Amino acid sequence: MKTKDELPACPVATTVQLIGSKWKLLIMRNLLVRPWRFNELQKNLEGISQKVLTDSLRSMEADGIITRTVYPEVPPRVEYALSELGESMRPIIFAMETWGIAYKENKQ
16 A cells, blocks of 8 residues: 555545556446456456456555455455445446446437
């Protein structure tokens, strides 16, 4: 997790730095519905590479946006879910969805 000194002074820039990539937003979109396993996310997010997904998940976990749960099974099962901090982004992502729907309707 970044310290306050490592984050931009502008709150919008801070948000963009933490979740502003295309893939992080789409990962969060999926995790709003339910916890997902790595392979499920990779299959659902068409075009994402294994490295980018791994890096995005690690970064989001380090920033406290998602949680990673490892179940003591053979083979091991790992699930990713939104943390309480990640859940606080729900209204923002919903607003983005609403805006996107309205934009598409007005473009026709």
